[in-house]
Amino acid sequence: xxxxxxxxxxxxxxxxxxxxxxxxxxxxxxxxxxxxxxxxxxxxxxxxxxxxxxxxxxxxxxxxxxxxxxxxxxxxxxxxxxxxxxxxxxxxxxxxxxxxxxxxxxxxxxxxxxxxxxxxxxxxxxxxxxxxxxxxxxxxxxxxxxxxxxxxxxxxxxxxxxxxxxxxxxxxxxxxxxxxxxxxxxxxxxxxxxxxxxxxxxxxxxxxxxxxxxxxxxxxxxxxxxxxxxxxxxxxxxxxxxxxxxxxxxxxxxxxxxxxxxxxxxxxxxxxxxxxxxxxxxxxxxxxxxxxxxxxxxxxxxxxxxxxxxxxxxxxxxxxxxxxxxxxxxxxxxxxxxxxxxxxxxxxxxxx
Amino acid sequence: xxxxxxxxxxxxxxxxxxxxxxxxxxxxxxxxxxxxxxxxxxxxxxxxxxxxxxxxxxxxxxxxxxxxxxxxxxxxxxxxxxxxxxxxxxxxxxxxxxxxxxxxxxxxxxxxxxxxxxxxxxxxxxxxxxxxxxxxxxxxxxxxxxxxxxxxxxxxxxxxxxxxxxxxxxxxxxxxxxxxxxxxxxxxxxxxxxxxxxxxxxxxxxxxxxxxxxxxxxxxxxxxxxxxxxxxxxxxxxxxxxxxxxxxxxxxxxxxxxxxxxxxxxxxxxxxxxxxxxxxxxxxxxxxxxxxxxxxxxxxxxxxxxxxxxxxxxx
Numbered sequence: 293x294x295x296x297x298x299x300x301x302x303x304x305x306x307x308x309x310x311x312x313x314x315x316x317x318x319x320x321x322x323x324x325x326x327x328x329x330x331x332x333x334x335x336x337x338x339x340x341x342x343x344x345x346x347x348x349x350x351x352x353x354x355x356x357x358x359x360x361x362x363x364x365x366x367x368x369x370x371x372x373x374x375x376x377x378x379x380x381x382x383x384x385x386x387x388x389x390x391x392x393x394x395x396x397x398x399x400x401x402x403x404x405x406x407x408x409x410x411x412x413x414x415x416x417x418x419x420x421x422x423x424x425x426x427x428x429x430x431x432x433x434x435x436x437x438x439x440x441x442x443x444x445x446x447x448x449x450x451x452x453x454x455x456x457x458x459x460x461x462x463x464x465x466x467x468x469x470x471x472x473x474x475x476x477x478x479x480x481x482x483x484x485x486x487x488x489x490x491x492x493x494x495x496x497x498x499x500x501x502x503x504x505x506x507x508x509x510x511x512x513x514x515x516x517x518x519x520x521x522x523x524x525x526x527x528x529x530x531x532x533x534x535x536x537x538x539x540x541x542x543x544x545x546x547x548x549x550x551x552x553x554x555x556x557x558x559x560x561x562x563x564x565x566x567x568x569x570x571x572x573x574x575x576x577x578x579x580x581x582x583x584x585x586x587x588x589x590x591x592x593x594x595x596x597x598x599x600x601x602x603x604x605x606x607x608x609x610x611x612x613x614x615x616x617x618x619x620x621x622x623x624x625x626x627x628x629x630x631x632x633x634x635x636x637x638x639x640x641x642x643x644x
Numbered sequence: 645x646x647x648x649x650x651x652x653x654x655x656x657x658x659x660x661x662x663x664x665x666x667x668x669x670x671x672x673x674x675x676x677x678x679x680x681x682x683x684x685x686x687x688x689x690x691x692x693x694x695x696x697x698x699x700x701x702x703x704x705x706x707x708x709x710x711x712x713x714x715x716x717x718x719x720x721x722x723x724x725x726x727x728x729x730x731x732x733x734x735x736x737x738x739x740x741x742x743x744x745x746x747x748x749x750x751x752x753x754x755x756x757x758x759x760x761x762x763x764x765x766x767x768x769x770x771x772x773x774x775x776x777x778x779x780x781x782x783x784x785x786x787x788x789x790x791x792x793x794x795x796x797x798x799x800x801x802x803x804x805x806x807x808x809x810x811x812x813x814x815x816x817x818x819x820x821x822x823x824x825x826x827x828x829x830x831x832x833x834x835x836x837x838x839x840x841x842x843x844x845x846x847x848x849x850x851x852x853x854x855x856x857x858x859x860x861x862x863x864x865x866x867x868x869x870x871x872x873x874x875x876x877x878x879x880x881x882x883x884x885x886x887x888x889x890x891x892x893x894x895x896x897x898x899x900x901x902x903x904x905x906x907x908x909x910x911x912x913x914x915x916x917x918x919x920x921x922x923x924x925x926x927x928x929x930x931x932x933x934x935x936x937x938x939x940x941x942x943x944x945x946x947x948x949x950x951x952x953x954x955x956x957x958x959x
Contacts, residue, residue, distance in 0.1 A: 479741070490810075586880065
């Protein structure tokens with residue numbers, strides 16, 4: 293793959309979504325680029341800032357010619373992939389009616405990670421001219437699932453049990469209880485019936501046999517994303533903020549990445565106040581004494597600066613680079629796209 | 645009216661970063677002050693609450709962090725063992741079938757197993773845990789995963805009903821379903837933050853929870869509120885007076901903070917208007933502790949919040 297992948301990881305609420313959008317905009321403003329932004333958070337603010345309806349299918353961002361954006365909607369992705377894998381309408385209908393499929397597609401957010409990985413590969417397949425893809429991820433350590441979970445699913449799908457569930461889908465519970473199952477498979481069949489009942493087991497078997505084709509494509513895409521993640525050009529960016537756990541969550545993420553054999557390019561401290569605020573603490577305390585109304589704002593700023601200094605000290609040296617992105621209040625008004633691009637440009641320059 | 649008597653299990657829901665764990669722990673501490681034994685039950689990859697109290701991260705076995713307050717963290721492997729070995733007494737079955745390679749892979753890959761075990765464990769904690777393993781808690785405060793996942797957890801019994809399970813799982817889910825339906829057993833508290841994304845999510849979360857559970861959240865708690873702390877003015881007199889006494893960058897930073905805090909004020913007022921009548925007890929504020937001079941130590945913040953009138957009134 294020729295496109296460069298940029299993945300932002302971090303705890304919830306550190307401003308990852310905004311930073312990802314800004315960074316994608318900034319990249320799109322440099323010459324000869326064709327940039328994609330894949331969000332997982334369909335927030336109204338992001339839609340407003342980008343001035344577009346964000347859907348599962350990528351669409352151009354008005355006012356930024358070289359940028360297309362999409363937001364992951366597992367229910368839509370799954371239906372699209374199922375349709376792609378089951379051209380026969382009858383089979384498709386049976387799949388859509390399967391309770392496990394409905395659970396997978398509609399309700400269970402835990403599955404998002406796998407879809408994100410597959411969606412990344414799908415994007416590049418369909419848009420070979422893409423030069424950069426910026427990916428926002430699920431908050432906190434959940435993002436790591438994006439990297440590790442596909443392996444577990446792959447291990448399962450290639451395992452014995454799935455083959456055996458497919459057999460069950462073809463022959464039914466009668467086939468199994470008539471003794472055409474032997475040895476280990478029979479023991480497991482009986483155990484699973486004891487755990488979940490035979491109807492649930494048959495639905496599960498039907499589910500696995502119907503989604504086989506879809507899973508094969510899905511898995512190939514997930515594996516290609518995993519290879520891409522390990523590519524030298526890929527940038528993994530750990531985002532943190534001036535929070536009491538800022539250093540701790542960044543450290544945990546870097547550790548989890550390293551366990552997966554991945555090294556982040558940079559740790560980003562987002563929404564930073566200018567350093568050195570604490571040096572003027574005495575003057576500022578005097579201001580509180582003469583004008584008590586200033587107390588909450590000044591105390592907040594001083595506490596924030598102290599937390600920020602601790603977070604920064606804790607993340608230094610975690611990655612090759614520590615980038616600081618200043619606090620940029622006022623992401624509202626008509627200049628949203630420009631404000632976003634400004635934040636992104638700060639980050640782009642810090643990473644160069 | 646403040647919170648008053650709570651159900652046995654309170655799910656604390658909210659977007660990542662709003663302070664869910666902080667609020668859940670503060671609520672547990674407030675309840676413990678009334679003499680109750682309380683468990684904060686989390687579902688996270690890196691347990692953070694016990695470390696706030698200088699202890700090692702908690703596993704599924706409760707760790708006592710303060711008088712009558714314990715913390716535990718859900719892990720699928722541990723919950724499966726607790727279910728099959730301690731609850732069902734099926735140690736052999738657990739070792740040879742559940743821990744077997746093929747079934748273990750199914751458990752890890754199949755959608756929904758973890759959710760089912762999580763809810764099952766919450767149910768067990770408030771019913772049989774006392775008899776089976778001697779764990780007694782008057783209240784369990786569930787620090788649920790960040791919004792999307794937390795809310796889908798509440799949908800889970802309905803999802804599961806469509807799966808036609810019988811056997812052990814069917815019986816377990818029938819119990820969970822009874823628990824979720826009972827207002828004296830399960831209630832929800834949504835935590836919000838006066839920030840654009842969090843407000844947006846809260847406005848989506850409240851009706852979603854109401855739909856899933858068939859009853860409204862008990863309350864929405866607005867964390868880090870500055871409503872009683874900051875005046876709604878963009879350029880207060882003390883700011884220009886600082887010019888010349890501190891560098892321009894410091895004045896600019898304080899202007900930024902002032903703008904952010906007044907922005908929060910407007911957002912909180914808007915949130916309160918939009919949430920009017922959508923919760924059982926109303927919307928309450930938890931004050932921004934940084935503006936009161938607390939330096940961000942989570943333990944001190946939790947202890948301060950446990951005395952907030954809304955939480956101190958809970959029973």
